[in-house]
Amino acid sequence: MVAPRPALSLLLAVLAARGPRAPRPPCLRPRERERDSGGVNIAVVHSGSSLLPETAVVGGAGVGKPGQGLGNGPGGGGGGGGGGGGGGGGGGGGGGGKGVTDTALLEGVAAMASFSSTSFSSVLVGEIVMTPSGQANVIYLAVNESSPGSLLLQLCELLATTPLQGLVFEEERPPPPNRAPLAPMLEFVSAQTGVPVVAVGGGASLGREPQESGSIYLQFTCSTSLQLEVIFEVLEEYDWTSFSVVTTRHHGYEDFLAMVEGMTDGSFIGWEKKSVVILNVTDDPGGARTKRLLKDNEAQVRLLYCSLEEAELIFRAAWAAGQAGPSHMWFAVGPALSGLGLEGLPKALFAIRPQGWRDEPRRRIAKGVSVLTHGAMALWRDKGATSRSQYAGNCHSDGNQTHRVADRIR
Numbered sequence: 259m260v261a262p263r264p265a266l267s268l269l270l271a272v273l274a275a276r277g278p279r280a281p282r283p284p285c286l287r288p289r290e291r292e293r294d295s296g297g298v299n300i301a302v303v304h305s306g307s308s309l310l311p312e313t314a315v316v317g318g319a320g321v322g323k324p325g326q327g328l329g330n331g332p333g334g335g336g337g338g339g340g341g342g343g344g345g346g347g348g349g350g351g352g353g354g355g356k357g358v359t360d361t362a363l364l365e366g367v368a369a370m371a372s373f374s375s376t377s378f379s380s381v382l383v384g385e386i387v388m389t390p391s392g393q394a395n396v397i398y399l400a401v402n403e404s405s406p407g408s409l410l411l412q413l414c415e416l417l418a419t420t421p422l423q424g425l426v427f428e429e430e431r432p433p434p435p436n437r438a439p440l441a442p443m444l445e446f447v448s449a450q451t452g453v454p455v456v457a458v459g460g461g462a463s464l465g466r467e468p469q470e471s472g473s474i475y476l477q478f479t480c481s482t483s484l485q486l487e488v489i490f491e492v493l494e495e496y497d498w499t500s501f502s503v504v505t506t507r508h509h510g511y512e513d514f515l516a517m518v519e520g521m522t523d524g525s526f527i528g529w530e531k532k533s534v535v536i537l538n539v540t541d542d543p544g545g546a547r548t549k550r551l552l553k554d555n556e557a558q559v560r561l562l563y564c565s566l567e568e569a570e571l572i573f574r575a576a577w578a579a580g581q582a583g584p585s586h587m588w589f590a591v592g593p594a595l596s597g598l599g600l601e602g603l604p605k606a607l608f609a610i611r612p613q614g615w616r617d618e619p620r621r622r623i624a625k626g627v628s629v630l631t632h633g634a635m636a637l638w639r640d641k642g643a644t645s646r647s648q649y650a651g652n653c654h655s656d657g658n659q660t661h662r663v664a665d666r667i668r
Contacts, residue, residue, distance in 0.1 A: 298394040298634045299420055300627050303409065303444070304428040304619065387624070391632040409440065413447060414653035424630030427457045428623050439509060441475075449473035451653065456629055458622035478612070478626065482510065482563075482592050485610040486517055489589050492608070493559065494527055498587070502532040502557035504572070506539060506564040514563045514592065532557040537564075539571045548575040555581070563591045570600050577602060 384397050397420070399412060416422065427444055441457060448455045449470035458478045480488075493501065503518055505511045515534065522529040535551050542548050552575055564572060569590070576582040582604035590598060590609040598609055617625075 298392065298423050298631050300394050300396050300630050301413070301416060301422055301425045302396055302398045302428065302623055302627070303413075303425060303440070304398070304623065387627060389624075389628040389631045391628065391635045394627055394631045396627060410443065410447070417451060417453070417653060422453050423634040424454045424456065426623055426626035426630065427455055428459045428619055428626070445470050445473045445475045448475055454630060454633070456626035458626045459619065476629070478622065480593070480596060480610050480612045482514055483517055485591050486521060486561075488610050489561065489591065489608070490521055490529075498559050499528055500530040500532060500557055501559040501561060502555050503534045504537065504552070504555070504560050504562045504564075505535070506537050506568045506572075508563065508565045508568060508592070508594065510592065511536075511563055518561065537568075537572065539564075539568050539575075545571060545575040545578065548572060549579045552576055552581050553579040558585060559587050559589070561589050561591050562595070565594045566598075566600070569595060569598070570602070573600065573602055573604060576604060 384395065387394050387396055397416065399409075399416070413425075425444070425448075427441065429440070444455050444457075447453065449472045452472070452474075454474035454476065456476045456478060493499065503515065505514060518531070522531060533555055535555055537548050537551060539545070539548055548571065552572075562569065562572065573582060576586075576588075582588075584605045586604065587606040587608065588604045590596075590607065595609060596611055598607070
């Protein structure tokens with residue numbers, strides 16, 4: 259009999275990520291939340307500072323003041339676009355005003371100013387945007403470093419001071435191999451606090467089905483499982499039932515192999531998996547071993563799962579081995595290969611991309627904010643505004659428990 263896994267507190271995870279030698283961070287001190295003003299507070303976590311409004315930068319000197327008005331300033335506030343696109347445009351306006359905005363938003367951002375400026379290299383900005391469902395207070399959190407512990411601490415500080423109705427996570431490209439992905443950590447935060455997360459951009463995908471019990475992690479991109487479903491439908495349509503799998507030890511490769519195994523074994527189609535080639539391009543700088551392994555692979559259809567950097571080396575070796583011409587078909591699988599912008603791609607390369615993959619990051623963020631705002635407004639109409647504070651918890655909640663769901667595909 260296997261003993262049940264003990265519940266992991268989010269505070270313990272914060273301490274573990276931060277390290278035992280770090281001083282007691284201010285976010286671990288219990289503090290009273292700001293009075294709920296009735297607005298929708300949406301946090302945005304993104305990978306750079308280019309999307310931030312220029313009127314409200316938080317630095318070591320304090321908090322800048324956003325402009326007055328909802329998208330009527332020189333920043334293009336009345337921007338068009340369907341759905342949430344207008345909301346994102348509205349957030350860019352209002353430059354140069356006197357800072358008339360939600361008290362809870364400004365004070366929540368101000369509470370984070372000294373914390374972020376003294377502890378981490380990050381930028382916090384607040385603005386008000388208009389979405390088709392109503393007004394939303396948006397708090398931007400830009401993480402310019404690779405440590406997940408810093409993001410955990412800042413999210414806990416934000417949740418301790420400001421009630422959040424959702425979080426938008428935008429990362430245009432997957433992280434480099436030497437940096438752990440942030441998506442699983444945000445899924446864990448969602449399971450602990452009840453804050454729904456909307457992931458936009460190719461790098462924000464989990465690459466799998468959510469596994470944390472109680473998490474709300476919506477992915478506005480193609481997961482690995484969905485990509486494989488589309489690919490196998492194409493292979494079935496053209497009677498390409500014989501294929502091989504080419505992968506590296508990129509994050510999630512075991513999940514990828516398990517998905518391929520689950521979709522092909524026992525199927526009435528009669529799939530023939532020729533081989534599974536696991537490459538190690540980091541220890542093969544000249545590409546000789548990679549070239550030999552690809553040349554020994556007889557299948558003309560290959561499913562490739564790897565990082566973007568590894569794909570460039572693999573395609574270079576494929577050209578050298580004569581495996582990148584029109585007679586060999588490559589299917590790129592995984593969130594890392596959803597937006598291939600490399601030179602020297604094979605002649606027959608297929609990639610599955612979601613609708614709107616050409617959208618700018620700000621437009622994708624605006625759609626995520628619009629979805630969360632619409633959901634929060636609908637929930638308040640059904641449950642009543644008096645219980646809005648119960649929709650999401652914080653890092654101090656004692657009842658936070660999470661565990662892996664055993665029957666879900668990894």
